[in-house]
Amino acid sequence: MYTVAVSFDVPAERRQDFIDAALEDGRQSLAHEPGTRAFDLVADAEDPDRFYLYEAYDDEAAFDAHCQGPYFARFFETVGAWAEGPTWLLRGTSVPAPTPA
Template sequence: MYHIAVSFDVPADRRDEFIAAALEDGRDSHAGEPGTLRFELITDADNPNRFYLNEAYTDKAAFDLHCEGPYFAKFFAIIEDFAEGPTWLIQGTTVDDNA
């Protein structure tokens, strides 16, 4: 499984707009992209205007497909003028214990 986690900082007056755009991206990606396994929006415990996207895909190819898709493009078109990010936190493949 391929995982990514990124953070975004948003102005307080655009917080609701960011949340709506991120949740729509997550719903649409999960419904319309078979390789999207998880799409979570998390708010920071100490900073209510910092958000994390925690996502999982079947593999890197599924993530790349997501990045080329319409939901990703729409999300970034909405937030590009006000959100700072994404700041990459993790990007990689699950290490399984096959013992």
């Protein structure tokens, strides 16, 4: 599983716009991109204008396909002029637990 996590800081007056755009990106990606496995929006516990996106994909190629897709583009068309980010927090492949012998 290939996972990424990023953060965004948004102006207080655009908070709901960001939430709507991120949730729509997630809904559409999960419904129409076969390699998308998880797409979670998390609001920071201490800063109401900071958000985290946690996403999981079958592999890096599925993430790359997401980045080339229409939902990703629409999200950045909506938030790109006023959201600060993405700031990369993690990007990599899950390490599976060993199989018992």
